[in-house]
Amino acid sequence: MVGRAILVPVMKNNDTRPAKHEPQSPWAFSTRELGRRAGTMRTVSREIPAPAPAEGVIGLEGVLEVPPGSPVVLDLSLEAVSEGVYVSGTVSARVAGECSRCLDELSDDLHIRIGELFAYPDSVTEETTDADEIPRLVDEWLDVEQTVRDAVGITLPLAPLCRDDCPGLCPECGGRKADLGADHGHETLDPRWSALRERMSSD
Numbered sequence: 001m002v003g004r005a006i007l008v009p010v011m012k013n014n015d016t017r018p019a020k021h022e023p024q025s026p027w028a029f030s031t032r033e034l035g036r037r038a039g040t041m042r043t044v045s046r047e048i049p050a051p052a053p054a055e056g057v058i059g060l061e062g063v064l065e066v067p068p069g070s071p072v073v074l075d076l077s078l079e080a081v082s083e084g085v086y087v088s089g090t091v092s093a094r095v096a097g098e099c100s101r102c103l104d105e106l107s108d109d110l111h112i113r114i115g116e117l118f119a120y121p122d123s124v125t126e127e128t129t130d131a132d133e134i135p136r137l138v139d140e141w142l143d144v145e146q147t148v149r150d151a152v153g154i155t156l157p158l159a160p161l162c163r164d165d166c167p168g169l170c171p172e173c174g175g176r177k178a179d180l181g182a183d184h185g186h187e188t189l190d191p192r193w194s195a196l197r198e199r200m201s202s203d
Contacts, residue, residue, distance in 0.1 A: 023138075023141055023143065025143055025145065026046070026048045027048065027143050027144050027145035027148070028141050028142065028143045028144075029044055029076075029078060029141065029142055029143075029144070030140060030141055031078060031080070031085050031118075031137060031140050031141065031142060032140045034078065034079075034080040034085060035080070036080055036120065037080055038080055038081055038082050039079070039080065039081075040079070040080045041077055041078065041079040041080070042077070042078050043075075043076065043077050043078075043089075044074070044075075044076050044077075044078065045073075045074065045075050045076075046073075046074045047071045047072070047073050047074075048071070048072045048073075048074065049068075049069050049070070049071060049072070050066040050067060050068055050069060050070050050071070050072055050093065051068065052068045052069075053068060056149075058072065058093070058148065058149055058152050059095055059097075059152050059153065059156055060097075060153065060156050060158065062097075063097050063100075063156070063158065063159075063160065064095050064096070064097035064108075064156045064157070064160045065095060065096065065097060066093045066094065066095055066096075066110075066152070067094070067095075067096050070093065070094055071093065072091065072092070072093045072148065073091070073092040073093065074089065074090075074091055074144070074148070075089050075090050075092075076088065076089035076090075076114075076144070077089055078142075081117070083117065083119055083120060083123045083124060083125040084117050084118045084119040084120045084123060084125060084134075084137060085117070085118045085120075085137060085142060086115070086116070086117050086118075087114070087115070087116050087117075087118060087142065087144060087147070088113070088114065088115045088116075089113070089114060090111060090112065090113055090114070091110075091111075091112050091113075091114055091148050091151060091152065092109070092110065092111050093109075093110050093152070094107060094108070094109055094110065095107065095108055095110050095152075095156065097160055098160075099160060099161055099162035099166055100159040100160055100161060101161060101162075101166045101167070101168035101169070102162060102166055102167075102168050102169055102176050103169070104162050104176070106160060106161075106162045110152065110155070110156075112151055112152065112155050114144075114147055114148065114151045116135065116144070116147045117134055118134075118135050118136060118137050118142040119134050119135070119136050119137065120137055121136065121137065135147070170184065
């Protein structure tokens with residue numbers, strides 16, 4: 001018995017639009033389920049290892065920064081609004097560096113709040129602002145890396161201290177004043193006697 005051939009229709013895809021690709025960055029979040037419905041919200045939490053120096057440190061390089069590989073914890077809310085998606089929440093990380101006075105190593109736990117609007121394509125906000133002013137959504141994805149970098153950078157002090165009253169270093173010997181004691185000092189020779197002293201030491 002010979003079976004009958006079954007013809008299966010082939011559906012052609014006439015959509016010529018470029019395929020959307022999910023970004024590989026761990027800092028990127030999908031907004032697809034928000035669907036541009038103002039008031040719709042979702043919360044996200046993620047722990048991301050801080051980038052290597054070659055990718056640019058988070059913080060103030062050489063002053064106070066998030067050590068490469070240490071966790072950066074994001075707890076965020078993504079809310080659809082009329083012009084885009086508003087991202088708000090907290091960033092937590094540990095920063096390390098050195099005291100600007102005594103050069104001792106120091107570290108601190110950083111907890112900061114962020115808030116940023118990511119504009120929809122073809123929105124009024126996109127048309128009236130530059131991308132470096134307000135970031136954009138790309139294929140229903142938003143990337144918070146630069147937002148986090150900016151927030152950390154403006155929060156950290158340019159001259160960090162191990163403590164507010166750090167006395168710093170002795171300008172003569174370079175020792176830590178906190179370890180040298182209150183009676184620490186150096187003999188100051190009148191320059192008029194320096195030639196005589198050198199002559200006496202050579203005899």
